[in-house]
Amino acid sequence: MGKLRALYNKLMRNSIVANHSKKKDESRYLVASPWQLVRWKFVRHKIAMVALVILIGFFFAVIFAEFVAPYDPREFQEDLILAPPQRIRFVDDSGHFYLRPFVYPLTKQRDPNTYQLTYTENRQMKQFLRLFVRGTEYKLWNVSFLRSDVHLFGIDNGILSPLGKDALGRDLLSRIIFGARVSMTVPLVAISVSFTLGILIGGISGYLGGRIDAIIQRIIEAIRSIPTIPLWMALSVSLPRNWPVTRTFFAISMILAIWGWTGIARVVRGKFLAVRTEDFIMAAELDGASRIRIIFRYLLPSFLSYIIARLTLEVPNFIIGETALSFIGVGMQAPGLSWGVLLKDAQHIRILADAPWILIPGLFVFLAVICYNFVGDGLRDAADPYTSV
16 A cells, blocks of 8 residues: 555656646746747757758868868879779678778779779778878968868778779769869858848838839849749850859859849748738837838848748759759869769760769769758748747
8 A cells, every 4th residue: 555655646746747847848938039939949850950960061071171071182093093982891701890990992903805994892901991191281271371181081001982083083072072162152152142132122022012012023023034044054154264263153153143032032022011011010110210120120030030941942942053054064164163063074974884973973962952951841840930849
């Protein structure tokens, strides 16, 4: 009888503690700001969190590309032309497990009849991967006093090619990492310009209305009626071929932004039309607030979380746009590096048949696009006021 009473008392205490914790959580939600509610709901979206971690990894590699890449992206290794990816192993042929990953070095052979190059693994030698390996000297961010020769990973006294080599013997992984600097940052520059133009023009259209709204909407419809790819191609072809990579980078960003702002402007206009008749807007007008202050102090904050979610979903379109322009030869050009430039090698059927790993940059495009979509879905769900925390 005493044991039953003790068990009953324990269950009652646990129930009281759980109810108290639940009430405490509910009270926390009642006093939380909208941004806190968005953050709490976003953290519960597991797929979006995984995608966010992957994107953070991408941008870490973009910022510290010289340190992360094992080799210089333009370094030639003539004896490893179209070498296949090396398999990173933990278990050797005898079944022995190693705590440190290793690869087998590649041996090049040429068929005496077909003269075709083949690569075989030398199973008698193991080359272990290490962190912070010394290799090719570089200048981080092209700053003279940030000179170093330490790379994030690599092997001593050997050549590592986890994603293989291209037709000139250059390391494909290093080129993908450096190419991400353009493919991942051009969309951010373009979306920032689109964001500014969309909010400004869409806000004016939605807040003022009338004839101004009609004129702006007809301009937006005219721009959106032009096919996207032909428009981008026409503008890209007009760029001088002798421009440096940096100028071409910003030019492509502006080309992508020319079309991108129209969709954001329509979203902002619709939100302004829905919110401008609310009581707090009328109170601000009666208080003598200027139109600029009403737009940026009262209207935009009321749905800014939704706009951010929408922008996140727009970034993949810009990634695909930059890749498509570079792939068809009217965007970034060699010696510039981007994922689209790397995929141009896949246009050669003979190279693609012998070295299918040349398509690996396309997998990174796919991964970046789908991660942005997952993050955008998570932000959209978190910004929805009708979903529970």
